[in-house]
Amino acid sequence: MSVEIQIQKELRAGERSFRLNISFASESRRIVLYGPSGSGKSLTLKAMAGLMTPDSGSIRLHQRLLFDARQRINLKPQQRKVAYLFQDYALFPHLTVAQNIAFGLRSGALNLSRPTEHPSVQKWLQAFDLKNIAGNYPAQISGGQRQRVALARALVPEPDILLLDEPFSALDLSLRERMRKELGELQQQLQVPMLLITHDPADVEALGEVVFDVRDGEIQGQRTL
Amino acid sequence: MSVEIQIQKELRAGERSFRLNISFASESRRIVLYGPSGSGKSLTLKAMAGLMTPDSGSIRLHQRLLFDARQRINLKPQQRKVAYLFQDYALFPHLTVAQNIAFGLRSGALNLSRPTEHPSVQKWLQAFDLKNIAGNYPAQISGGQRQRVALARALVPEPDILLLDEPFSALDLSLRERMRKELGELQQQLQVPMLLITHDPADVEALGEVVFDVRDGEIQGQRTL
Amino acid sequence: MHSVWTPLLLSLKVAGWATALNLIFGVAVAYGLSRWRSTARDLVDSILTLPLVLPPTVLGYYLLVLFGRRGTFGAWLDSIGVQLVFTWQGAVVASTIVAFPLVLKAARAAFENVDAQLEDAARILGVSELGVFFRVSLPLAAKGIVAGVLLAFARALGEFGATLMIAGNLPGRTQTLSVAIYEAVQAGDDATATMLVLITSITCVVVLMVAGRLVPNRTPLPLR
Amino acid sequence: MHSVWTPLLLSLKVAGWATALNLIFGVAVAYGLSRWRSTARDLVDSILTLPLVLPPTVLGYYLLVLFGRRGTFGAWLDSIGVQLVFTWQGAVVASTIVAFPLVLKAARAAFENVDAQLEDAARILGVSELGVFFRVSLPLAAKGIVAGVLLAFARALGEFGATLMIAGNLPGRTQTLSVAIYEAVQAGDDATATMLVLITSITCVVVLMVAGRLVPNRTPLPLR
């Protein structure tokens, strides 16, 4: 199994509580999570990335155990080697577009000194049409530009899995198409699984092999395309 | 003319500069701005709301002059009576969903004391399916929930114009349809102009009468549906 | 040695007043400075930091010159019946001035950290500038401001250099805990000094901890 | 009266060292506290604020007892050839301790204001905790930290109570500007006092203004 997840989590906020109880497994390398707003899609991705610790269950990626409540295994986000596109981007406001994209290329205490010269930064600046804003700060760019920067930043470190939370929602149709193609090619080339949250049927068609329907915190169904 | 805008602005960021030169006028009450990422749609809305001061030009709403560079007229955001949905929501992180929605109901130094009891707050909590998260803080809700809260907050004060920057981008299809309907009805009822930025052809079809194509900071064309 | 209650209560009264005054003035000036777009801003800010850089005794000396019966300002105060020298009100003035920069700097940094877009969002919703201040800027800056105010409280509680100068050392009337501690240490009365130091320290820790809890912490619990 | 240069340079040396030490320790402790999930956290924080609440002279007395040759710690320092009493290094220790809470509180408030999601974003990108600290938390907290550090510098420049106790008042060796001002005021030498006060004030304003400009201000220009 390339991805195997089976987790429970109770979230309390104010008087309300939300119960997440997700379990699915798939050999497919192109998985789409589909479901209404507030159903638990983003939380599922967060659990995989190590940003949310489930109360119980386990998460397995290829044969690697990322999380297991019973065995008390809980890899740090750093060790999980995932690419994660935050639904609200989470760009570093104090770094330029190029520095944001290059961020994951160094794991130590210093930023890459000349980010625009690094080949993979160049590649994604080119691919996502960000060249002319490479020196700008996040506050100086448009919504769609931010989303593209966030995606490029996530993809640069060449991860073991791609976790993408609505990666194209802020983009116009032609850009969407172009980026779908880029992303599809990257995924093929890296041969890593991709978990995608989207509301756009065109994304499902172009990038999905298996679609899991999420509803009220549970997987309610599964379709293979 | 219900909306008449003709503005110029030069934006510099780092070595790059972007020139905004927007001019259009329309009697229509349902206007869509359509165009690729980074073309100047959000900036145009910001200029109308009074968050960006153009270098030259003027903005007129019904017969009211909101901005005129030559006459040195520049109404404060407070005086413009616009509803504005920020592309990135701009929810108040220290207030609950209900308090966020009720924010514009009071203009003084205090928040409304029992926001959930106010009829228009109740109405929008209901209409946008936010009832059960009314007491939660923005950090505790999902992306789509945030977008709906932001939209409800903008609509509550019953404004003279609706400026909506991709209001449904984070929503699933069925919710989108439902909200389109609600919004269309509100607009009809208030009889105020609506300026909508969207990438979704279904939005254009359902809510647009006139579509202006924005490209590289300029209006490049106009279609009437 | 008097009972320890008299100086303790006096200290709390003086520090409490000084803190309250600084909360109002410090926050107001900080907000003004953080919105003021002018190159003179940093100069004014630095000048307002000076009470911190002058040795308190020296500051107290200048206050005495200013507020004393023969000082220009003091003569006027005297004529309206206000007496600062040798009164606890004098101690409040001294402590307030000494602690002022702490609130100012903290509050200014906090205000400048508030996302301007949120303030704009409030304006568009028709909320007055006063409303923007009280409903957006202030609550979002609260954490930083409270940190500064607590520092100011501690500093006011510990102030004795300037206080000693202007409020004098009138046992039971203007002898604050700090002054009493100073006395005890000077007199080599280590036992009393230690006891007083413990009392001040405990008071301070208790006040800081209670006050720290009064600010609602809205940071959501992390999910892990 | 010596030339004013000697005490001025000495003051800058002492305040500079004290500021540098506080920058390192204050920021480190603040970061630790801001990440530490424990109820003891606020207690530790309040206790670390105590140097502010003790009258400096009293603090100086305790430092003297601790670091003096007869003190446990002082005896050990003596055995390795370090002498703090009557040396400028003693003044550094005193100023550092007195100003420590200013950096601590400011830095802690600043760190707690940093969006935790941004730190998580960095972790997911494989960046080590050290990298997260230096590349995300620290730059985003910089504004608040700098505000605190500048306060600490001003406070260290103005410190004389504790300094006088442990470092003494040795012209040319431990007589800082503040101590010299104090002495001039005591001696009734108003002219010298005023001159020295002006020098300190100008020095402080200049240092604060220059330092304030060293931090890159990344707030984007508002569009209006």
Add this chain to the structure above:
Amino acid sequence: TDLVVSAAASLTNAFKDLAQSFEQQNPGVKVITNFGASDILMQQIVQGAPADVFASADQTAMDKAVAEKAVNAATRKNFAANQIVLIVPNDSKLNLSSLNDLTKPEVKHIAYGNPASVPFGRYTKVALEHAGLWDQVSAKGVLAQNVRQSLDYVARGEVEAGFVFATDAAVMPDKVKVAVRIPSDSPATYPIALTAGTKQSELAAKFLAYVLSPTGQTVLARYGFLKP
């Protein structure tokens, strides 16, 4: 070589002068003065501060230093004396001419040193106890931390009267005037001694001898100090 001399604050001007002339007579020697309240200087020395000579404004501080074995008791000598005086602002209209006048209701505040911690306060207390006025006066007391503060309060007219050393009263003849001289049967004598920890006792002893020498005594007399 450096010689560190810790001397009472009231000796500031006189000892600066002495230090200078001592340096002239002994080329290569640098006298480093450390002026402060006698009790603070004593505490510093007790805690092992590297001072060589201690000159105190009264016997109590020196006694404590001796008891703590911080000074070499054998070298202790009285080298000067001072007088406690009651001063009033120059423009005072109260006509105070004896200590008894301090009980007048017009006299609201009286400044003097804290007997618990400063020598001139201890002298004041002794004198007032002697006159049987301690209780009445201390009810109006404003405790100064040192002579100068007491002097300053009087000079500014913040208090109606105050006690200071005669040597200090002489510093501001245009602002304060002496109302009462305390009878000299309770003289304020200043002791000096070498510290126990001095590493250059020879040079320190030389300085001590210089203070006691006719030249030294002349200098002290110039600043208003009396013979011990």
